[in-house]
Amino acid sequence: MQLKGIIREFPAGEQTIRILHDIDLTIYQGEMVAIIGQSGSGKSTLMNILGCLDKATAGDYLIFGKSVKQLDADELAKLRREHFGFIFQRYHLLGDIDARDNVAVPAVYAGMDNKVRAQRAEQLLTDLGLGDKVHNRPSQLSGGQQQRVSVARALMNGGDVILADEPTGALDSKSGKDVLQILNNLNKQGHTVIMVTHDPSIAEQAERVIELKDGRIIADYRNDNFRAEESTETSASKETTQADSPSPSRTLHHKQKSRLGSLIDRLSEAFRMSVLAMRAHKMRTLLTMLGIIIGIASVVSVVGLGQGSQQQILSNISSLGTNTITVIDGYPYGDPRRRYNDDNLTPDDAKAVADQPYVVSVSPQLDASASVRYRNVQESSSISGVGSDYLEVTGEKLAMGQGFDEQSISLRMQDVIIDDNAKTTFFPELENPIGEVLLIGNVPGRVIGVLEPNDNGFGRSSDSPTIYMPYTTMMSRIVGGDTIDRFVVLIDNQISTSAAESAISELIEGRHGADDFRTRNSDSIRQTIESTTNTMTLLISSIAIISLVVGGIGVMNIMLVSVTERTNEIGVRMAVGARQSDIMQQFLIEAVLVCILGGGLGILLAFMIGEGINSLGSDSFSVIYSPTSIIAAFICSTLIGIIFGFLPARNAAKLNPVEALSRD
Structure with a gap:
């Protein structure tokens, strides 16, 4: 990993602040590197650039001699997915799923087979001493246990390079030592480990120390005691720490799914997370659906009333005779001969x-x-x-x-x-x-x-x-x-x-x-009434559709709020390799689900309204349900979900991973 003249600037009003100044740095495969510095020195920014979470303002970054400067968002996601594993100070676990599923998230985007990824996730957790916590959610785990889950997640796809940002910062001393020992063991197994810290005592446990100050490297040296300390480690300590270490194999040889299978798997994950999000905010979801429910119920009911009224009118016309033509004596209206001779x-x-x-x-x-x-x-x-x-x-x-x-x-x-x-x-x-x-x-x-x-x-x-x-x-x-x-x-x-x-x-x-007669076709009356009732139904339906549009705007607003609330989750998914399309799918599916569910409830409400009207026993009209209007309502609600859910989903997919991770 080679950095050449890396500069990173951030806008601050009308000015820019330079965080990194001309960083030149090479990190070799298999090293254990500690980046140390006080708060504000730029060490986290440097790690984010190394992990392809952020891009440099200037300079070049090469991995195995290949520049990442021209890579797009999905290509960067592929690098993160296949080569990097992140361990965050605040763990950044997804609160709605258990430990095993948190560990397995990177493998979902990598296309790993369901059974294989579940077995590997459980094995990694077991190797890290969490075999009995597989189905616990993050809220049910201690800080040290959550950090171990984070380590397992980093190793899920292999984790050639482990990037740890203040891995012990939120832990007690014992848990901190355990995590450091795990990182040390991972390095022994061949993983490149890069950790960011402000604590010199932690940096001393790394093979190489890079010190930053005000965005510049002021020191880059090797720890002479690193291997000496390793050689004096007792056999008992090795046995203890070995139980906390993951499987020594870094290279994964698992069967990849086909492109279609991988896509279906990612869609399933997006669907599951959407359902969990809806369940977590039931009242908000219901209020979001309310506009759709009212709109769909209005459209289906109005069309049903229109159909019922039309059928009643046509039935009344049938009392005059079906397919009848009346021939009437007398010249057509307006003909001057009409006044003289009408008995023809x-x-x-x-x-x-x-x-x-x-x-x-x-x-x-x-x-x-x-x-x-x-x-x-x-x-x-x-x-x-x-x-x-x-x-x-x-x-x-x-x-x-x-x-x-x-x-x-x-x-x-x-x-x-x-x-x-x-x-x-x-x-x-x-x-x-x-x-x-x-x-x-x-x-x-x-x-x-x-x-x-x-x-x-x-x-x-x-x-x-x-x-x-x-x-x-x-x-x-x-x-x-x-x-x-x-x-x-x-x-x-x-x-x-x-x-x-x-x-x-x-x-x-x-x-x-002579044409001394007139004709009246009952079918023309029927057609006129059908046309009139259809026009009225269309007019009233158009008014009802306005409520659907209002409901759609409500869906968009709530989804925008949802994106804001779940920005951190988006950042985590991007960090573990989610593509922009994966993020967009998740929020688009959620919007469509809300609208489809709202459409279904709206149709149910329309049926209830219709049954209520029909039960009154009115002879003047009744509600006749139209399969076409019901299907159209379902399609309409789905389209509303897609149309009004697209902007929030697109906004979510375009988020910067670093900015997303920094938000609570």
Whole structure:
């Protein structure tokens, strides 16, 4: 390891402070070096540059003759991962995982097989006297034990070069001696050991001492007593310290995972750490999810309400008949001929249309008003002449009795069907008015059927009584003419109503020699209502999506706070070899998890809202859940996690390892 003219400066307002001044230094493989100096002398800065945690402002640093100046962040991470092991004064262990997992972290980023790394981590801890503390968390270990875990972590990937920053600074004297003995033993096994200290007595135990003052090397000498002290060590002491030493093998021969396997392993680690972080801050996680929950629940509920309302409206339209075309007598609106001649449509036109192969059935119709009387009850009512196929064409249902047949039409029978309003008006006391006789103007009519109530706002009036009779009877007995007002055509479901409408128009125009009629396609009404309800649903959903965006901003803010809180953890992971992509994955996965979990809870809340509305039993609308909206909500929540989690994750990945490690 060779430093050539290394200068390190740090900004301080508008000025810069130079910490290291033209450092020239060579450290050889297998040395045990102590860098000594008072606080502020630059020794920790020098160690950070040696360990590739920091970059020099000027000068060059070579490892085995290769300059690290041009290496990017991930290449530096590879150097740290494969060659360096760090032992920190404050241990820098991850508090949410146990000792074994702390030791194994570097191997995760190195792609070591799961079982192999677990076995090696346990072996290293056992060799360091912590075999019974494998599953203890850092908070359950003493300072000396935590430092031993830190040593084991440094050795996990081999640790050719051990960098120890004040390794005994936070320990009692006995624990400090134990750690120094461990470092000495590691050096005997071939590890290059570089330790930073301000204590001369600790420096004396190193083979070589480099003294810094005000950022300059003022002394670089070898400790003449280093090997002499080693030779006078008693055999009993050797046996004692050997039990505290890790396995003598530095070179690791473990099976590396494939690139895909290594990626999956790192993603699994990131996922696990994300879950642990969420569990450690349950309330904050819940509050973060709240915006997503409300947004997703709003979108799914609104779409469900829109679907339910649309289905209800379309069901109401179906009471007019499905796939129906109404041909209406009279010139189109705005045509000046309209005022002179409106009696152009005849029953023969209806019969001609009924003979077409795409037509299922046809019902001629004409309307009038008349005074209807039953005993002492008299009321002005709507009279409608209809054909035998009226019920089939319009979708009306009989509550009791029967409808008209062909004989009723051909014989001009004086039978009538009444709606629910007429039954209530004329027969309030009768449960079954079938067979009763109404006087319609001066024409008696026998009741043969009663229609079911129709309160949907479509079709017949919901206010005045309506009496139905054969259109032939009405033409001859009531209105005294030979034309009809309209006829309703039921089209085969396999046929396009637009094409059928054009064909019917051509047929009638050919018969009349003029376009003295109008058509109304029920399918166009359906399409208009579908378009209108879809537009309203989209509008309201757009408003609901705003809450999702607000929730996403909340996720971003909380994740930025999380990055700030866990800066030290990020620094530790970078020090042991995590790539920038590994750090980004961890925080991005956490953001996505928060949003997916929030999305799931939001969908659950939407179901609860929908069930609550449906349980009210409202006939006007109900909630119909749309699988598309649920899938879209899930995708949306995931995208929010990715979009709004990217900035915090990127900020975390771009952190400087040294700055990250220095924060609590």
